[in-house]
Amino acid sequence: MYDLCISNGLCFINNEFIEANIGIEGNRIAYVGKEDVKGEFEIDAGGKLVMPGLFNAHTHLAMTLLRGYVEDMPLMDWLSRVWQVEAKLSEEDVYWGSMLGILEMIKSGTTAFADMYFHMDEVAKAVGETGIRAVLSYGMIESGDDEKGEKELKIGTEFVKDWDGAFNGRIKAIFGPHAPYTCSPEFLLKVKERAEELDTLIHIHVAETRQEFEDIKKRYGKTPVRLLDDIGFLSKRVIVAHGVWVEDDEISILKERGVSVVHNPASNLKLAAGIARVTDMLNAGVNVCLGTDGAASNNTYNLFEEIKLASLLQKVATGRADALKASDVLTMATRNGYRAYGLNGGKIEEGMLADIIMLDAKRCNYVPSYNPLYSVVYASYGCEVTHVIVDGELILEDGMVLTMDEEKVIDKAEKLKDKFLVA
Ligand SMILES: CSC[C@H]1O[C@@H](n2cnc3c(O)ncnc32)[C@H](O)[C@@H]1O
Numbered sequence: 001m002y003d004l005c006i007s008n009g010l011c012f013i014n015n016e017f018i019e020a021n022i023g024i025e026g027n028r029i030a031y032v033g034k035e036d037v038k039g040e041f042e043i044d045a046g047g048k049l050v051m052p053g054l055f056n057a058h059t060h061l062a063m064t065l066l067r068g069y070v071e072d073m074p075l076m077d078w079l080s081r082v083w084q085v086e087a088k089l090s091e092e093d094v095y096w097g098s099m100l101g102i103l104e105m106i107k108s109g110t111t112a113f114a115d116m117y118f119h120m121d122e123v124a125k126a127v128g129e130t131g132i133r134a135v136l137s138y139g140m141i142e143s144g145d146d147e148k149g150e151k152e153l154k155i156g157t158e159f160v161k162d163w164d165g166a167f168n169g170r171i172k173a174i175f176g177p178h179a180p181y182t183c184s185p186e187f188l189l190k191v192k193e194r195a196e197e198l199d200t201l202i203h204i205h206v207a208e209t210r211q212e213f214e215d216i217k218k219r220y221g222k223t224p225v226r227l228l229d230d231i232g233f234l235s236k237r238v239i240v241a242h243g244v245w246v247e248d249d250e251i252s253i254l255k256e257r258g259v260s261v262v263h264n265p266a267s268n269l270k271l272a273a274g275i276a277r278v279t280d281m282l283n284a285g286v287n288v289c290l291g292t293d294g295a296a297s298n299n300t301y302n303l304f305e306e307i308k309l310a311s312l313l314q315k316v317a318t319g320r321a322d323a324l325k326a327s328d329v330l331t332m333a334t335r336n337g338y339r340a341y342g343l344n345g346g347k348i349e350e351g352m353l354a355d356i357i358m359l360d361a362k363r364c365n366y367v368p369s370y371n372p373l374y375s376v377v378y379a380s381y382g383c384e385v386t387h388v389i390v391d392g393e394l395i396l397e398d399g400m401v402l403t404m405d406e407e408k409v410i411d412k413a414e415k416l417k418d419k420f421l422v423a
């Protein structure tokens, strides 16, 4: 008798959807196979697709409140406007903005996300209440100012100490220095040292735009990835968001050092940052995962949109229709995200974390289905998701979030907008 079982579904196992039953014990998958399973709680997945939950590997969750606030600008102009308004965000704003982001993610099949922001205690609180899994970091900006750097590192360190492992391990707390253009090499080395002491990871924006690539070259005489490698910053502890502007030998460096890269296709297109060399990085053996970036540059947290975009972009960038195939992009959105952040999940397999989603196979946009894999990758809106299980707990049932008051969250977030409207 399992704690929870899922029967009669078409399960995504070894890159195909096949009939199988799943037994869950505690927060782990305990059985996958053809035998009948019995559970304290049973879900009949007849007519449903069952797959690992999606991992959104780069977010700034509370930026839901700034969705649509600054539009149609390149990164640096966009950031300077965003930073003005972020200075007004209170702890309460970040809490409700995060709740809204989590609501959107759960409903569109995301079981885990990696966030970098501020007022992170509020994000952690929201994660605890809603049942989702998260890798959280306080976003540190030091700007070459030693005193500021000390303060930022203290906040970042306290955050890691306070929250790492919280809620049965659903929260992993790591470091989040913002970028090589907002943090000096000296500061980044202090962060690296601290991450080693606490045996944790580092999430950082790198090589997002051509302007960053050129500016760093001008400032340090080398490109962003080379700079970080030359100072000894890169290792398997590092997760790079974007990595759009990387040269051939830099891809080899990322592979050799064991760095993971988060591809954020919609944000990169919207801010006109460019198209990341995903095919080249995957071919070189780099662990590439998928993210949305913040809701102010995307403008949603629907990872299914990124899945399709990522695949289509590689086809056009390489001129090959077989580039970034359906099964490969789905692995990026699931297993690779969990792997990047050192979590044993993202696969329907015994021993893996029980982070599982179910989709309605009978939605009009999935019919007819010659192979559900192609429906999921190329025909999803995100609203096909009916059930979400995180850490062995059901948090979305028949499209209803069980852990949140949906109406209240939407109402609160809509009201908070007034604060940011300029008179
Ligand atoms: C210091 S907390 C994180 C910080 O990052 C900002 N941000 C959001 N999107 C991007 C992006 O695409 N590149 C760089 N920085 C970004 C966010 O507004 C926060 O200030």
Ligand SMILES: [Zn+2]
Residues within 6 Å of the ligand: 058, 059, 060, 205, 241, 293, 294
């Ligand atoms: Zn970002």
